[in-house]
Amino acid sequence: MALLEVKNVTKVYHAGSAPVLALREISLDLDSGDFVALAGKSGCGKSTLLNLCGAMDFPTSGEVILGGQVTSNLTDAGLTRLRREKVGFIFQSFQLIHTLTAVENVELPLLLAHRSGARAIAAERLRRVEMKEYAHRFPHQLSGGQQQRVAIARALAGNPSLLLADEPTGNLDSATGDTVLTLLRRTAHEFGVAVLTATHSTESAAMFDRIVRMRDGRIAEAAVLL
Numbered sequence: 001m002a003l004l005e006v007k008n009v010t011k012v013y014h015a016g017s018a019p020v021l022a023l024r025e026i027s028l029d030l031d032s033g034d035f036v037a038l039a040g041k042s043g044c045g046k047s048t049l050l051n052l053c054g055a056m057d058f059p060t061s062g063e064v065i066l067g068g069q070v071t072s073n074l075t076d077a078g079l080t081r082l083r084r085e086k087v088g089f090i091f092q093s094f095q096l097i098h099t100l101t102a103v104e105n106v107e108l109p110l111l112l113a114h115r116s117g118a119r120a121i122a123a124e125r126l127r128r129v130e131m132k133e134y135a136h137r138f139p140h141q142l143s144g145g146q147q148q149r150v151a152i153a154r155a156l157a158g159n160p161s162l163l164l165a166d167e168p169t170g171n172l173d174s175a176t177g178d179t180v181l182t183l184l185r186r187t188a189h190e191f192g193v194a195v196l197t198a199t200h201s202t203e204s205a206a207m208f209d210r211i212v213r214m215r216d217g218r219i220a221e222a223a224v225l226l
């Protein structure tokens with residue numbers, strides 16, 4: 001069984017007068033160690049799909065199965081546990097807490113989960129993203145690429161099996177963006193995390209094991225590279 005199974009998923013939003021069909025009959029599998037891009041134009045449904053994969057939201061029909069659990073069937077307590085134990089998220093805008101240092105940002109999810117040894121784990125995660133020497137800086141004292149590395153360390157704090165990245169290089173220049181993608185690739189290949197990355201551009205296509213292209217809420221084509 002795959003770590004993540006998306007089975008014939010449809011998502012309809014009801015916001016204004018007309019319903020929005022954001023995802024249509026999406027099926028996708030992700031295994032441990034996979035580094036996969038979710039590519040497509042603005043509005044094609046990438047963030048919607050990432051949110052469903054991370055059990056932050058639920059399909060209108062079809063199923064998302066993460067670590068053998070159907071997300072729609074879980075209780076609130078079960079969902080909290082699933083997200084905490086299995087999923088890490090990173091965003092285009094980093095979303096670090098500005099009043100906390102780098103190491104405190106990484107430590108926070110561990111403290112919230114009542115994990116012992118939080119500071120030592122946080123320090124190890126910062127080492128993993130080569131940010132150890134910046135541990136005591138505040139986010140505004142770091143470059144965008146450095147902030148994103150801290151955000152990756154934070155996402156990895158709880159040892160997730162799935163890392164979801166929503167346009168993680170969108171605010172970075174291409175060289176810095178490539179550094180971040182290299183780090184995500186290593187996270188997949190060396191640490192066995194399944195990494196799903198939404199991206200507008202396919203400039204760095206060769207970095208990924210696989211590219212899933214979306215158009216108007218559908219999967220347009222799934223090409224296997226390498």
Ligand SMILES: Nc1ncnc2c1ncn2[C@@H]1O[C@H](COP(=O)(O)OP(=O)(O)OP(=O)(O)O)[C@@H](O)[C@H]1O
Binds near residue numbers: 040046049
């Ligand atoms: N909460 C919501 N309520 C209503 N409609 C929404 C909601 N979130 C997204 N949508 C709509 O669903 C569709 C898919 O949006 P989504 O954010 O998943 O696209 P995206 O591929 O991530 O775009 P971008 O590249 O701009 O981030 C769009 O038409 C969007 O307007």
Ligand SMILES: [Mg+2]
Binds near residue numbers: 046047048166198
């Ligand atoms: Mg988006």
